[in-house]
Amino acid sequence: MEPRSVPSSIGILLVGAGFIADVHSAAVAASSRAHLAGIVDADPGRAAAFARSHGAVPYTVDLAEALAWPNVDAVVVCTPNDTHRRIGAQVAAAGKHLLIEKPLATTLADARALAAEFAAAGRVLVAAHSHRHHAYGRAVKEAIEAGAVGRPRHARLAILGGWIWTGWDAWAADPVRSGGHALHNGVHVLDLVTWWLGGDPVRVFARGRRQTAAELRIYDYLEMVVEYADGAVSVCEMSRAHRPGSFGLRELLVTGTGGVIRQDWDGESSFLHTEGGTGLVPAAGGDGFTAQFESWLDAIGGAPSAMPVADAVRAVELGVAVEESIASGRPVAVGAAA
Amino acid sequence: MIRVYLEGSAGIGRQDHQNAMYRPAFAAHPAFELVTDKDKADVVSVAVALDRRAETIADAIRAGKHVLADKPLAATLAECEEIGRLAAERGVLVVPAHHQRFSPALRSAATAVRGGRVGLPWNVQCDFLVAGGDPAPTGELVNLALYPIDVVHAMLGLPVRRVHAVGDPDLVTLLVDHEHGVTSTILCGRIAELADVRSSGLAVHRYRVSGSHGVLAVDAAKPALRVSTAAGTTGRWTGPSTVDALLDVLAAGVRTGRAALGVADAVHAQRVVEAAQLSLDTGAPVPLESEN
Ligand SMILES: NC(=O)c1ccc[n+]([C@@H]2O[C@H](COP(=O)([O-])OP(=O)(O)OC[C@H]3O[C@@H](n4cnc5c(N)ncnc54)[C@H](O)[C@@H]3O)[C@@H](O)[C@H]2O)c1
Numbered sequence: 001m002e003p004r005s006v007p008s009s010i011g012i013l014l015v016g017a018g019f020i021a022d023v024h025s026a027a028v029a030a031s032s033r034a035h036l037a038g039i040v041d042a043d044p045g046r047a048a049a050f051a052r053s054h055g056a057v058p059y060t061v062d063l064a065e066a067l068a069w070p071n072v073d074a075v076v077v078c079t080p081n082d083t084h085r086r087i088g089a090q091v092a093a094a095g096k097h098l099l100i101e102k103p104l105a106t107t108l109a110d111a112r113a114l115a116a117e118f119a120a121a122g123r124v125l126v127a128a129h130s131h132r133h134h135a136y137g138r139a140v141k142e143a144i145e146a147g148a149v150g151r152p153r154h155a156r157l158a159i160l161g162g163w164i165w166t167g168w169d170a171w172a173a174d175p176v177r178s179g180g181h182a183l184h185n186g187v188h189v190l191d192l193v194t195w196w197l198g199g200d201p202v203r204v205f206a207r208g209r210r211q212t213a214a215e216l217r218i219y220d221y222l223e224m225v226v227e228y229a230d231g232a233v234s235v236c237e238m239s240r241a242h243r244p245g246s247f248g249l250r251e252l253l254v255t256g257t258g259g260v261i262r263q264d265w266d267g268e269s270s271f272l273h274t275e276g277g278t279g280l281v282p283a284a285g286g287d288g289f290t291a292q293f294e295s296w297l298d299a300i301g302g303a304p305s306a307m308p309v310a311d312a313v314r315a316v317e318l319g320v321a322v323e324e325s326i327a328s329g330r331p332v333a334v335g336a337a338a
Numbered sequence: 339m340i341r342v343y344l345e346g347s348a349g350i351g352r353q354d355h356q357n358a359m360y361r362p363a364f365a366a367h368p369a370f371e372l373v374t375d376k377d378k379a380d381v382v383s384v385a386v387a388l389d390r391r392a393e394t395i396a397d398a399i400r401a402g403k404h405v406l407a408d409k410p411l412a413a414t415l416a417e418c419e420e421i422g423r424l425a426a427e428r429g430v431l432v433v434p435a436h437h438q439r440f441s442p443a444l445r446s447a448a449t450a451v452r453g454g455r456v457g458l459p460w461n462v463q464c465d466f467l468v469a470g471g472d473p474a475p476t477g478e479l480v481n482l483a484l485y486p487i488d489v490v491h492a493m494l495g496l497p498v499r500r501v502h503a504v505g506d507p508d509l510v511t512l513l514v515d516h517e518h519g520v521t522s523t524i525l526c527g528r529i530a531e532l533a534d535v536r537s538s539g540l541a542v543h544r545y546r547v548s549g550s551h552g553v554l555a556v557d558a559a560k561p562a563l564r565v566s567t568a569a570g571t572t573g574r575w576t577g578p579s580t581v582d583a584l585l586d587v588l589a590a591g592v593r594t595g596r597a598a599l600g601v602a603d604a605v606h607a608q609r610v611v612e613a614a615q616l617s618l619d620t621g622a623p624v625p626l627e628s629e630n
Binding site for chain 2: 150153154156158160203205207209211221223225227231233235237239241242243244247249253255256257258259260262265329330331
């Protein structure tokens with residue numbers, strides 16, 4: 001991509017002032033190349049409160065109005081998954097760059113449409129697959145690329161938790177609003193592992209459970225198995241179904257022709273032993289939201305994107321295939337094989 | 339003393355488990371003595387080539403002998419079932435050498451799971467990776483996979499309803515559906531020689547059992563010491579030998595007429611292995627209606 005001329009400080013419009021907005025606004029605040037230019041939230045109270053606590057920046061409930069503000073150069077979207085398609089289209093039409101929370105969209109057609117609109121507008125579109133920027137995600141990729149274990153043949157990644165969604169009315173637990181758990185959280189793992197392997201996915205086989213409650217409408221436990229064109233396989237687990245509720249575990253194992261890369265559940269933590277039992281104290285500094293934001297700014301400046309749009313579309317395709325495979329009980333072809 | 343005759347010193351590829359594992363374990367075990375006259379033996383320890391194994395075991399059974407059989411018990415499911423039928427008819431024990439289930443951490447784990455410590459189990463994840471050594475000419479699905487399949491069976495005790503397999507026979511991922519919607523996933527195979535693992539030793543051997551009320555994470559490489567030297571870091575096993583534990587089971591079986599491990603376990607493992615093979619060939623999950 002050509003180097004692009006960018007303002008000395010890029011004005012960022014943040015859309016959606018909910019749970020994940022804080023880490024994005026912190027990344028904006030930490031950057032020497034950007035500043036927060038305004039807030040949009042459909043809920044006026046939230047928009048006002050967020051704006052007030054972030055330097056009294058302008059706020060509105062009307063995205064079109066905010067996109068017309070003179071100092072808005074780029075947009076960070078942190079709204080529920082089913083809104084991504086429409087909000088993304090508006091941002092593309094306004095000619096702004098976009099960092100949008102994952103999943104890029106909740107259907108493959110919508111993801112492809114967004115990719116096409118940003119390509120046509122000549123603007124940078126990045127989906128926030130934040131795990132690519134977390135320290136562990138990068139370290140595994142670098143080790144594989146350095147040939148540390150030869151050709152990778154198998155990868156396992158499990159991100160398991162016991163914290164269930166806030167209530168029956170949580171949008172994330174609504175399959176229409178979130179796209180289902182494979183689209184909502186599954187895409188994190190599917191994208192990361194596929195990126196590690198450098199693989200071209202050909203088939204997906206998945207099993208899901210509604211473990212916490214029979215009445216759940218999405219699978220709180222997902223096991224997603226991807227086969228790649230070169231014969232490699234990945235086993236990706238994503239869970240909100242584990243017990244106890246305080247349970248949280250991430251573990252990975254990459255098996256290559258020349259060795260294994262492994263990080264166990266305690267691989268980045270200290271142990272805290274107290275009367276209440278033993279807990280983990282994770283090491284500081286591994287979080288990737290700042291790196292993700294800076295990498296997006298680099299891409300706006302013309303550098304190759306660390307999270308190409310095609311990969312974000314592919315993550316949606318894999319997530320959709322996971323839901324299909326669980327429903328049918330059969331492997332589902334993806335990519336060129338589909 | 340229980341008298342044991344050692345029959346054969348072959349196996350898959352260049353394996354000689356008879357001399358490497360069973361002979362020294364029998365020789366050291368207080369309940370057994372080795373004899374050279376097969377007619378005088380109570381137990382025949384069979385480690386012949388796989389294509390002759392079923393026939394050799396059947397001959398021993400017909401001669402009224404108990405059998406310790408190298409794994410896999412036989413080359414096919416049909417042969418395993420025939421051995422089971424014959425052993426029941428003649429009232430002798432046949433113990434397949436699924437000794438990994440006697441690994442001390444796994445024995446405790448099976449007891450914990452069967453004792454409800456994780457509530458109702460709903461998923462098991464297993465990694466079983468051997469480093470270095472001779473690759474099995476049959477593929478490791480036939481050679482190694484029965485070990486973790488058997489361990490999961492010992493933990494869950496649930497019939498298998500469906501098997502899907504991906505990868506290849508040397509590094510295979512088994513996706514197993516059990517009764518009651520319980521699932522298990524086994525990654526099994528042989529990888530390159532590693533500096534810190536003895537040749538043909540287990541580089542990764544672990545299980546995660548998720549249940550309605552908790553999670554049990556088992557590292558079967560424990561109990562062990564970590565010994566670090568200029569040459570690297572290795573684990574030094576501090577637990578009892580799994581082969582000794584297998585012989586304890588055989589000895590108790592000979593005395594009581596019942597063994598904690600038998601042909602039914604080999605039939606179970608072989609059924610899953612054959613379904614996995616079919617799944618690898620067809621690319622589709624294979625239902626198993628008959629397992630009970
Ligand atoms: N990368 C990660 O690790 C991570 C973690 C959590 C959430 N997320 C993603 O971030 C996004 C937001 O999740 P959250 O947990 O912060 O949700 P949230 O419900 O806490 O916040 C969403 C906010 O968006 C507002 N909103 C809803 N519809 C809107 C619209 N059409 N226009 C403007 N504002 C609107 C809501 O009022 C709310 O304030 C989702 O896409 C989610 O998948 C990513």
